[in-house]
Amino acid sequence: MTSVMEMDSKYLMIYNDIVGKIEKGKLGANSKLPSENEMMDIYGVSRDTVRKALNLLESNGYIQKIKGKGSFTLDINRIDFPVSGITSFKELAKRMGKEWKTHVEKIEIIPADEYLAEQLKIEDGREIWEVIRVREINRRKIILDKDYFIKDFIPSLTKEICQDSIYDYLENNLGLQISFAKKEITVQRATEEDRRLLDLKNYDMVVVVKSHTYLDDARLFQYTESRHRPDKFRFVDFARRQR
Amino acid sequence: MTSVMEMDSKYLMIYNDIVGKIEKGKLGANSKLPSENEMMDIYGVSRDTVRKALNLLESNGYIQKIKGKGSFTLDINRIDFPVSGITSFKELAKRMGKEWKTHVEKIEIIPADEYLAEQLKIEDGREIWEVIRVREINRRKIILDKDYFIKDFIPSLTKEICQDSIYDYLENNLGLQISFAKKEITVQRATEEDRRLLDLKNYDMVVVVKSHTYLDDARLFQYTESRHRPDKFRFVDFARRQR
DNA sequence: CAGTGGTCTAGACCACCAA
DNA sequence: TGGTGGTCTAGACCACTGG
Secondary structure, X not given: OOOOOOOOOHHHHHHHHHHHHHHOOOOOOOOEOOOHHHHHHHXXXXXXXXXXXXXXXXXXXXXXXXXXXEEEEOOOOOOOOOOOOOOOHHHHHHHHOOOEEEEEEEEEEEXXXXXXXXXXXXOOOOEEEEEEEEEEEOOEEEEEEEEEXXXXXXXXXXXXXXXXXXXHHHHHOOOOOEEEEEEEEEEEEOOHHHHHHOOOOOOOEEEEEEEEEEEOOOOXXXXXXXXXXXXXXXXXXXXXXXX | OOOOOOOOXXXXXXXXXXXXXXXXXXXXXXXXXXXXXXXXXXXXXXXXXXXXXXXXXXXXXXXXXXXXXXXXXXOOOOOOOOOOOOOOHHHHHHHHOOOEEEEEEEEEEEEXXXXXXXHHOOOXXXXXXXXXXXXXXXXXXXXXXXXXXXXXXXXXXXXXXHHOXXXXXXXXXXXXXXXXXXXXXXXXXOOHHHXXXXXXOOOOEEEEEXXXXXXXOOOEEEEEEEEEOHHHOOEEXXXXXXX
């Protein structure tokens, strides 16, 4: 209904400005950024605001701050497919610039069985959406996505929405704010369903990414199993050492 | 030489205090934390210091802050094997409380070949340490770790160090500060070496985790390939949605 | 409405680094 | 030594939640 007012804060504007410069190559690898004091003048903000932007850049792997020396861009190749984080297939595919397609195999309201009820932390038999989609990249069916949403959050769901992006619909039409997810990556024997729906070649295993996704107010609303052909799976992560 | 003075800052003390309460179960799932104003009194610090602690808790998946309502603990099961982040096998094994053992297959100084030179961003032929270790858990050889360190950072290396924890040695004896890493997870066909050194049963694939690890001052010093038996591999991640 | 977290400011002192 | 980032403070205004 109401369009979300996108009022970016100052520190986010600085963050986005520098991210842009890094990704567009205006700031090469290992460049020294202006000091925090200089940035105060450049952007006309307080030091704390500058620091908020720099901390975000650091925790997202764009820069490294070194006490007494300054902040430096990292030469990590951030362009290459950071599956880490919460990103919809559509967002990802767009970034990769590959030819892609989604086949919607099933959209149905079902009562939660024991397993799904436990995953979604609801009572047995509560109504949930089951959405099964096959992702095709470069004309090969490579990913099988099985999504389960608690019905209460999503009154209606159409094939068009599922073919485009469900996250897009949730965030821009229903006003739901997706906030965080817990993910688990394992490797399993392929099921009959995997073999039927995917182009598995002669592989007998699939990579399974299970996600529990939560809203802004910490309510769990989605459980997903994303099943990938092993040779086409790649997960890139940036991690900082915990002291 | 000099023992590192561990002077924790105020916000880290608050962070650790709350992490402890959550992990010891003193703060159950979905508990409401005191408000930021209350915490100022409780800990006798300024609001900004409280907020730094809370932001750390939030980005590490311990709590969720909700505007106008408060901060709440998440019921995410943080005990279960968070392979995410940078953690040595020893640290991990200790946490899991399983029976484990490390077999050191090889410690050698070799000249970097073309591939390793590229991975470590050094010239061909520069001296590097090659350390090959097999990790045994519950009497099964499950992980093959192939580590490569730039020799300049590590003058000497012994079997004892490799059997214990190289990270421990680097941080506590050489005074090197490990800071961040870029990781990539893929699945590959098992090599002859994998089959020879691991108990692969009848699996013909392995999960390969490649890491580039960097020091505090953003210098790359390590490249690692960690090769896992597929059924024993599990990677758990906590991710926040990027706005 | 009072209380909450989100942002921003101005100023202070410290530890580290390079010259 | 002067410049850098790291921590901490006190105060301000805002937007959002609840009763």
